Amino acid sequence: MKCDLLIRGGDVIDPSQSLRGTFDVVVNDGRIVRVTQTTDDVEAKCTLDARGLLVVPGLIDLHVHVYPHSPWGLHPDSLAAANGVTTFLDTGTAGSFSFDEFRRETIDRARTRVFALVNLSRTGLLTGNLGELLDRRYADVEGVKRVIRQHPDVAIGVKIRASDFIIGTGEDGWANLRDAIRAARESETWLMVHIGYCPMPTPELIRELSPGDCVTHCFRGGSTPITDADGRIFDEVFEARERGVQFDVGHGMGSFCWEIAASALEQGFEPTTISTDLHAWCINGPVYDMPTTMSKFLHLGMSLERVVELTTLRPAEILKQSDELGTLREGTIADITLLEPCQGRFRLTDSHGQHRTAETLLRAAATIRGGELLPGGGSLAGRHLADD
Numbered sequence: 492m493k494c495d496l497l498i499r500g501g502d503v504i505d506p507s508q509s510l511r512g513t514f515d516v517v518v519n520d521g522r523i524v525r526v527t528q529t530t531d532d533v534e535a536k537c538t539l540d541a542r543g544l545l546v547v548p549g550l551i552d553l554h555v556h557v558y559p560h561s562p563w564g565l566h567p568d569s570l571a572a573a574n575g576v577t578t579f580l581d582t583g584t585a586g587s588f589s590f591d592e593f594r595r596e597t598i599d600r601a602r603t604r605v606f607a608l609v610n611l612s613r614t615g616l617l618t619g620n621l622g623e624l625l626d627r628r629y630a631d632v633e634g635v636k637r638v639i640r641q642h643p644d645v646a647i648g649v650k651i652r653a654s655d656f657i658i659g660t661g662e663d664g665w666a667n668l669r670d671a672i673r674a675a676r677e678s679e680t681w682l683m684v685h686i687g688y689c690p691m692p693t694p695e696l697i698r699e700l701s702p703g704d705c706v707t708h709c710f711r712g713g714s715t716p717i718t719d720a721d722g723r724i725f726d727e728v729f730e731a732r733e734r735g736v737q738f739d740v741g742h743g744m745g746s747f748c749w750e751i752a753a754s755a756l757e758q759g760f761e762p763t764t765i766s767t768d769l770h771a772w773c774i775n776g777p778v779y780d781m782p783t784t785m786s787k788f789l790h791l792g793m794s795l796e797r798v799v800e801l802t803t804l805r806p807a808e809i810l811k812q813s814d815e816l817g818t819l820r821e822g823t824i825a826d827i828t829l830l831e832p833c834q835g836r837f838r839l840t841d842s843h844g845q846h847r848t849a850e851t852l853l854r855a856a857a858t859i860r861g862g863e864l865l866p867g868g869g870s871l872a873g874r875h876l877a878d879d
């Protein structure tokens with residue numbers, strides 16, 4: 492048979508099918524045709540030699556800022572190949588004032604797939620870090636609902652950054668949080684809440700959330716983490732997870748603490764998804780990219796299969812896209828990531844400047860989106876098998 496792309500001899504990991512082993516992946520017309528051990532009968536236009544590499548479903552980063560008109564924003568296509576990411580969720584960089592433009596100029600033009608949460612604040616993050624909800628007039632429940640109605644294929648939920656310097660203290664803080672919850676309920680979507688410096692204690696905030704809602708920055712240190720003063724995960728956090736609240740990493744500039752993450756994993760608390768919170772102020776460290784963030788969880792003792800699951804299958808489920816994305820099942824969209832597991836001694840840094848030395852660092856080797864090899868990232872992109 493003839494095909495567009497053959498990925499040969501890689502270590503395939505696909506948690507959606509509990510699949511692990513050395514396989515070839517056959518891609519044609521933007522779709523996965525076969526994952527198989529024998530491709531002698533296959534004639535490919537392009538063959539990638541994946542020996543020594545991991546072949547996983549295209550990574551999905553559930554927390555990024557890819558609206559370039561915001562001072563936080565990066566362009567999604569400039570990140571995709573270096574991150575091995577084929578699908579991004581922009582988490583509230585745009586609000587009701589800017590969403591139409593975000594869609595027209597960025598989402599629709601990007602080669603990377605972008606979904607988005609709509610910020611409760613009309614301005615989104617267009618003003619940098621001045622507190623997008625300090626003035627209650629900016630809380631725009633009706634505007635969020637309108638955006639989600641008009642862009643149901645990309646605007647899939649609501650975002651609020653629930654810090655006191657953003658949503659205010661006391662009654663104002665609560666009023667903003669309740670508006671965000673109402674926007675999610677009335678638009679029949681879900682809410683992502685960023686925690687840290689919250690005006691209310693974390694357990695009180697988490698009690699307000701419903702199944703499907705998501706707490707991001709779940710392993711942050713400092714003010715209002717998911718642990719009490721003795722480092723114990725709050726009972727309310729376990730209870731919330733039980734009833735279906737999601738917990739996302741969202742590493743970012745200030746929201747990943749080695750100590751909290753290690754202690755949470757020890758206490759049997761895993762995040763639902765591993766994400767970067769990549770934006771203009773953490774792209775050059777400490778976050779860098781998705782594979783580096785994944786490597787931090789490998790270093791904490793999480794299995795490779797699990798790390799891949801929390802960056803493919805789980806975020807695909809949250810996006811309600813697991814029929815097509817986050818999987819290498821035959822017939823699905825050919826979003827595929829090749830990762831190189833580099834061995835050595837690597838210094839990995841959290842958001843508090845604390846270093847740990849890891850022996851494995853994952854790097855994106857090649858990124859394939861809808862059957863197309865994305866240019867510009869991965870030292871092994873385009874490596875071809877010699878015929879002899």
Ligand SMILES: [Zn+2]
Pocket residue numbers: 554555556582741743768
């Ligand atoms: Zn963020």
